[in-house]
Amino acid sequence: MxxxxxxxxxxxxxxxxxxxxxxxxxxxxxxxxxxxxxxxxxxxxxxxxxxxxxxxxxxxxxxxxxxxxxxxxxxxxxxxxxxxxxxxxxxxxxxxxxxxxxxxxxxxxxxxxxxxxxxxxxxxxxxxxxxxxxxxxxxxxxxxxxxxxxGGRYALPEPHPMMLPGIDHSTGDGVLGQHFLYLLRQSLAAYRRDFYPRLSHLGVDEKEWRVLTLLLDRGPQPFTQVAQGVAQPPEDCEDTLSGLVRRDLVTESSGERQLALSAAGTELANKLLKMAQEHEQKVFDSVSDEEMRHMKSGLVHVIEQLGSR
The missing domain is CATH 2.30.110.10 (Electron Transport, Fmn-binding Protein; Chain A)
Known part of the structure; x- marks a missing residue:
């Protein structure tokens, strides 16, 4: 084999x-x-x-x-x-x-x-x-x-929600079912399960998707910033990048080792971003634009509130 x-x-x-x-x-x-x-x-x-x-x-x-x-x-x-x-x-x-x-x-x-x-x-x-x-x-x-x-990334250990004592574990009822963190984790897991398999249709995995869209969004970046931006240890980010460079999707400059999208990489990253936007629209089809703005602004508020501590 x-x-x-x-x-x-x-x-x-x-x-x-x-x-x-x-x-x-x-x-x-x-x-x-x-x-x-x-x-x-x-x-x-x-x-x-x-x-x-x-x-x-x-x-x-x-x-x-x-x-x-x-x-x-x-x-x-x-x-x-x-x-x-x-x-x-x-x-x-x-x-x-x-x-x-x-x-x-x-x-x-x-x-x-x-x-x-x-x-x-x-x-x-x-x-x-x-x-x-x-x-x-x-x-x-x-x-x-x-x-x-x-999964090639840094993570945090947390008690599994289903193992917390003294709480109703049903998703719709009880304290846990309405707790913000529980809902956030469950929705993230469900969103990933539905979205990530779609990446294979364009020939990339979730780690490559993160690198390509980060470079599309932020422009050329030093290797260390890319690894930090996708939350990958350098050794594993090297492995992800090697595949992208080999397929001529990402280019490397000498010296400070600046990474950038090639023409083919830019085209693919735009397709990936469009697919992500269309998927988001489909998932939230029954949610109004105003509700969507409130949802996203609420998440931004949580990030800013907790990130400032």
Whole structure:
């Protein structure tokens, strides 16, 4: 069976994971850090965990030879830290508060959990090295949300509405059925289920749709702004862009790496936008223009009200 790497990555993205930064220190005292979602528990007795590093990573030798490392489980407000450690070519620890952990490895302040480990074993794993660590020390914060990665994007963990105790779970009646957040989440899920499959008719997936329409709406953008605008980690945004560039829908300029739509990309993005507008009109066909304006202005008010805090 021949595996399409991009499609395989999409399938793996259906499994939600946390986001970590793995840190270590080499024998010269230089600090290293890399973003990884491949973190898993292995054993309770002894306490073992594992993670994996790409064999193409420039720091692979350091991690494979390190005696100790720290797994920093990132908090939901540490997206910028995740993006920082997912890239190369900069001082990753600049302006980031750290503490010294086992073997001098950095403990990132504000992370929801730290696992300070001794390297137990390193295994071959295809195009990755699998690193198993014995947990020597750990700590965690209660009441602080973790950063989640799902479907190629950052996400937030929330209690499932159907599992909240003491509430009528019917959609039309009871407290939950009329709660703003519940209605918003249910309507968003329903809208996505109906709209996203339509993208395949024009040969794109939901991640490519977000990049194309963002560039159409805002014009040429640096890569970092595109990744931030579509809420994708840089590595996954790279994967999305590679397909768009290969199909001559997006162009890249050298230097600051400015991304822009090609002529074919602009044509496709306009078609996608028109399809999105027509879909919206169909969904809200029975809603008056005035009601639609009130609905959208209400959502803008919520964004502004909560975003200002």
């Amino acid at each position: 021949s595996i399409d790497t991009r499609d395989f990555r999409n399938a793996l993205g259906k499994f939600a994971t946390g986001v970590t930064v793995i840190t270590t220190q080499d024998e010269r005292g230089e600090q290293y850090g890399v973003t990884a979602s491949s973190f898993n528990a292995v054993s309770m007795t002894p306490p073992l965990i594992l993670w994996s590093i790409d064999k193409s990573a420039y720091s692979k030798e350091v991690y494979c030879q390190a005696e100790h490392f720290v797994v920093n489980v990132l908090a939901s407000d540490q997206v910028a830290i995740s993006n920082r450690f997912a890239q190369r070519g900069e001082d990753k620890f600049k302006d980031i508060k750290i503490e010294k952990g086992v073997g001098g490895s950095a403990r990132i302040v504000g992370a929801v959990a730290h696992f300070e480990c001794r390297t137990w074993q390193v295994y071959e794993g295809g195009d990755h090295f699998i690193i198993v660590g014995e947990v020597l020390e750990y700590d965690y914060q209660d009441g602080c949300g973790s950063l989640v990665f799902h």
